[in-house]
Amino acid sequence: xxxxxxxxxxxxxxxxxxxxxxxxxxxxxxxxxxxxxxxxxxxxxxxxxxxxxxxxxxxxxxxxxxxxxxxxxxxxxxxxxxxxxxxxxxxxxxxxxxxxxxxxxxxxxxxxxxxxxxxxxxxxxxxxxxxxxxxxxxxxxxxxxxxxxxxxxxxxxxxxxxxxxxxxxxxxxxxxxxxxxxxxxxxxxxxxxxxxxxxxxxxxxxxxxxxxxxxxxxxxxxxxxxxxxxxxxx
Amino acid sequence: xxxxxxxxxxxxxxxxxxxxxxxxxxxxxxxxxxxxxxxxxxxxxxxxxxxxxxxxxxxxxxxxxxxxxxxxxxxxxxxxxxxxxxxxxxxxxxxxxxxxxxxxxxxxxxxxxxxxxxxxxxxxxxxxxxxxxxxxxxxxxxxxxxxxxxxxxxxxxxxxxxxxxxxxxxxxxxxxxxxxxxxxxxxxxxxxxxxxxxxxxxxxxxxxxxxxxxxxxxxxxxxxxxxxxxxxxxxxxxxxxxxxxxxxxxxxxxxxxxxxxxxxxxxxxxxxxxxxxxxxxxxxxxxxxxxxxxxxxxxxxxxxxxxxxxxxxxxxxxxxxxxxxxxxxxxxxxxxxxxxxxxxxxxxxxxxxxxxxxxxxxxxxxxxxxxxxxxxxxxxxxxxxxxxxxxxxxxxxxxxxxxxxxxxxxxxxxxxxxxxxxxxxxxxxxxxxxxxxxxxxxxxxxxxxxxxxxxxxxxxxxxxxxxxxxxxxxxxxxxxxxxxxxxxxxxxxxxxxxxxxxxxxxxxxxxxxxxxxxxxxxxxxxxxxxxxxxxxxxxxxxxxxxx
Numbered sequence: 001x002x003x004x005x006x007x008x009x010x011x012x013x014x015x016x017x018x019x020x021x022x023x024x025x026x027x028x029x030x031x032x033x034x035x036x037x038x039x040x041x042x043x044x045x046x047x048x049x050x051x052x053x054x055x056x057x058x059x060x061x062x063x064x065x066x067x068x069x070x071x072x073x074x075x076x077x078x079x080x081x082x083x084x085x086x087x088x089x090x091x092x093x094x095x096x097x098x099x100x101x102x103x104x105x106x107x108x109x110x111x112x113x114x115x116x117x118x119x120x121x122x123x124x125x126x127x128x129x130x131x132x133x134x135x136x137x138x139x140x141x142x143x144x145x146x147x148x149x150x151x152x153x154x155x156x157x158x159x160x161x162x163x164x165x166x167x168x169x170x171x172x173x174x175x176x177x178x179x180x181x182x183x184x185x186x187x188x189x190x191x192x193x194x195x196x197x198x199x200x201x202x203x204x205x206x207x208x209x210x211x212x213x214x215x216x217x218x219x220x221x222x223x224x225x226x227x228x229x230x231x232x233x234x
Numbered sequence: 235x236x237x238x239x240x241x242x243x244x245x246x247x248x249x250x251x252x253x254x255x256x257x258x259x260x261x262x263x264x265x266x267x268x269x270x271x272x273x274x275x276x277x278x279x280x281x282x283x284x285x286x287x288x289x290x291x292x293x294x295x296x297x298x299x300x301x302x303x304x305x306x307x308x309x310x311x312x313x314x315x316x317x318x319x320x321x322x323x324x325x326x327x328x329x330x331x332x333x334x335x336x337x338x339x340x341x342x343x344x345x346x347x348x349x350x351x352x353x354x355x356x357x358x359x360x361x362x363x364x365x366x367x368x369x370x371x372x373x374x375x376x377x378x379x380x381x382x383x384x385x386x387x388x389x390x391x392x393x394x395x396x397x398x399x400x401x402x403x404x405x406x407x408x409x410x411x412x413x414x415x416x417x418x419x420x421x422x423x424x425x426x427x428x429x430x431x432x433x434x435x436x437x438x439x440x441x442x443x444x445x446x447x448x449x450x451x452x453x454x455x456x457x458x459x460x461x462x463x464x465x466x467x468x469x470x471x472x473x474x475x476x477x478x479x480x481x482x483x484x485x486x487x488x489x490x491x492x493x494x495x496x497x498x499x500x501x502x503x504x505x506x507x508x509x510x511x512x513x514x515x516x517x518x519x520x521x522x523x524x525x526x527x528x529x530x531x532x533x534x535x536x537x538x539x540x541x542x543x544x545x546x547x548x549x550x551x552x553x554x555x556x557x558x559x560x561x562x563x564x565x566x567x568x569x570x571x572x573x574x575x576x577x578x579x580x581x582x583x584x585x586x587x588x589x590x591x592x593x594x595x596x597x598x599x600x601x602x603x604x605x606x607x608x609x610x611x612x613x614x615x616x617x618x619x620x621x622x623x624x625x626x627x628x629x630x631x632x633x634x635x636x637x638x639x640x641x642x643x644x645x646x647x648x649x650x651x652x653x654x655x656x657x658x659x660x661x662x663x664x665x666x667x668x669x670x671x672x673x674x675x676x677x678x679x680x681x682x683x684x685x686x687x688x689x690x691x692x693x694x695x696x697x698x699x700x701x702x703x704x705x706x707x708x709x710x711x712x713x714x715x716x717x718x719x720x721x722x723x724x725x726x727x728x729x730x731x732x733x734x735x736x737x738x739x740x741x742x743x744x745x746x747x748x749x750x751x752x753x754x755x756x757x758x759x760x761x762x763x764x765x766x767x768x769x770x771x772x773x774x775x776x777x778x779x780x781x
Contacts, residue, residue: 013639027639041469044317078632102328102343106335106676143631150630172630176621180638181321189641191617192583196318196469199459203423203584210424223575224637225707228629 014219019187022077022085022179026188031216033186033193040194048194051182055086056093060112065119066092067135072122075146076172077179080139085185090178091115101173105166111174114162118171121158122149190218244453245399247296251453253482259471260311261482268300268488272523276300278775279512279525281497281540284353285764286748287531288476288484289396293772295487297779302490302523304514306536307350309493310477316467320616323466326350326357332535333664336679338714340566344465346717347535351493352477354533355761356467359588360445360474361611362402362762364393366410368597369756376598378605378684379654379754383725383734384770386411392766392773397444400474401452402762404443409593417449420458423585425645426612428576430590432703433610438695440592440610446474446761447586460585462614473586476765492516498672500528500544500553500744507548509744515670527743529736530750531768534564534717537750538661539675541721541731541738554721554738554746557728561661561720565755566679568651568689569715571613572696573623574705579642582614595695596757604687608651609757610695615646626711647699649692650715652757653685661720679714718760721750736771747771 013025019032058066073087095112122134131137152164202210280287283305328347348354367386372379403417419442458472495516503510511524538561542552591611624637663673724730727739738744749764
């Protein structure tokens with residue numbers, strides 16, 4: 001992967017016109033899930049709006065770890081400009097609260113320790129490339145390091161302490177929860193969001209043009225299996 | 235079967251659906267709930283308020299027993315505690331530490347473990363198939379697994395009784411022991427109808443259901459609103475869980491449920507050898523409840539953990555474990571999922587994820603080169619679940635974003651493959667301890683050759699279905715679902731933990747009434763099976779007591 005491919009605007013996706021998406025691109029330029037909050041039950045509304053309106057402060061990670069991991073989260077979610085979903089803040093909040101997903105591989109450290117190890121490992125790797133830290137490295141170096149992390153191809157130092165492919169899958173699970181739990185990402189992918197108490201009426205055959213009155217059309221689409229392969233994003 | 239839709243067959247001995255409120259989701263009779271003192275010897279102390287414990291509590295309370303249920307998690311009020319949101323629903327899962335290992339380590343948490351009143355049924359998809367008659371004698375018929383000490387026919391009435399209580403909706407079921415359902419089939423959404431077409435083109439039969447989701451009038455429980463959040467807890471009260479199907483009636487009949495109470499030891503009276511009660515932690519304090527009998531209903535991980543942690547001078551290896559059987563033969567099902575891409579928008583998040591299924595490949599067919607079989611079911615992940623598919627393919631960065639932007643064009647079919655019981659697939663106590671000082675469970679899992687052969691064959695069938703549906707592309711991820719076994723039912727103490735009446739070998743007044751007792755699992759989702767076993771066990775206990 002090169003820098004060109006890491007940019008967030010493949011195929012000239014349309015600019016978002018309603019609501020917010022990460023980097024203001026998406027397939028549904030006129031769709032804003034947050035325009036529907038009056039149809040959500042109060043308990044759900046509080047929880048979801050809180051994600052948008054009250055981004056949790058960094059409390060679990062040190063300042064240095066946060067700089068490194070914030071850069072990492074931006075690379076793995078291809079967020080190279082504002083508006084960004086504050087992925088690391090939600091991960092920090094989960095770790096700070098001691099919340100876990102319910103299991104640990106016998107050969108892996110606890111998740112909070114793993115995240116700190118990853119921060120140290122990314123910085124060590126950046127220093128091999130003559131940068132002070134991962135956050136200080138240019139984007140193409142960061143992308144290269146993450147690429148090798150994803151292929152379990154990092155060696156020496158802290159990387160010898162963990163099973164790398166398990167480590168990558170654990171941290172990416174946290175990233176996916178933070179990013180795709182956020183309403184801005186729902187705008188980007190056209191997800192309906194909370195659906196209680198309204199529910200759905202139009203869930204039948206979409207080729208009959210059946211849709212809810214508040215849903216927006218997709219402006220463009222590409223089959224990602226072919227497209228991602230063609231553009232070398234694997 | 236559509237003539238029956240939403241009309242008949244309200245259960246006779248369970249008023250739960252009427253004790254709920256049409257416009258509120260939580261239980262309405264908690265102010266009347268009985269309170270038993272710690273030093274009163276209650277008739278039955280149940281550990282775990284899930285599928286097994288819920289049915290057992292309601293039945294025994296109806297029979298006049300003084301019943302207390304200890305539940306690790308909260309007493310849910312869906313209005314107050316649950317959200318129509320994927321990320322916000324993590325409180326429904328058992329997320330405390332468990333160690334996993336083996337060639338095929340099993341992910342826990344939201345995948346298979348619940349906490350709180352209602353157990354994991356609060357976040358199960360809703361599929362409620364029966365086992366087939368063949369499941370009870372796989373050793374005799376197919377030379378694999380083990381025979382049960384009971385037959386399908388001893389559970390048949392229990393299946394019917396529980397199906398009326400949930401209630402189950404679906405088409406007439408042609409597989410196994412053919413049967414109908416109290417509620418008719420739900421309408422099929424766009425995403426599932428694409429899969430159905432593909433199956434038809436390959437000569438594969440599918441049917442709508444069976445799901446424990448109201449599709450008609452049922453007391454004060456509303457009709458499904460097709461919002462698709464079954465795995466996040468049903469805020470509608472349309473999808474069944476013991477929280478709304480059995481505990482309202484249990485409370486009305488004098489059962490006490492103690493939420494936020496973690497059982498740590500089942501205690502044995504050294505003089506008599508009988509169980510005297512259960513030690514548990516609540517609010518940071520240790521308590522002991524006296525009981526004439528105890529039923530452990532903690533499921534395949536926590537039930538073995540509690541039995542092993544209850545070692546005492548008379549049972550130095552743990553309760554029921556004189557022959558090293560506790561924690562062994564835990565089973566998961568192979569649950570490979572294949573997603574398919576279509577040019578049209580399918581918006582798979584709409585309507586319940588469980589819609590149509592097939593048991594055409596459930597039974598052994600020797601030509602396939604393996605024993606037993608699998609079922610096929612629709613599954614519709616929400617965005618975070620879909621992201622896990624994309625991550626499993628190795629995508630991140632721009633690749634991840636682009637796959638995710640394509641979410642509305644995909645739909646997913648999954649299999650449930652019958653994995654065989656193996657002694658080394660087991661739960662033991664780890665060196666690590668939880669906040670109460672209790673060792674956490676260590677769960678080791680390895681697939682056997684037959685397991686691999688089923689998954690390979692079944693994955694090919696999924697590809698054929700999507701090919702028949704003219705999918706543009708597919709993505710496959712290997713995963714596992716459900717948990718059963720770990721304290722299995724059998725013929726003697728050296729092959730099992732409990733007898734055919736759920737009584738722990740060698741301990742007169744201790745029972746296990748949950749998914750842990752299953753000797754084999756078939757290719758069926760376990761919820762209905764567990765409830766039916768609890769119904770049968772309660773019937774045997776009540777009869778014995780009356781005598």
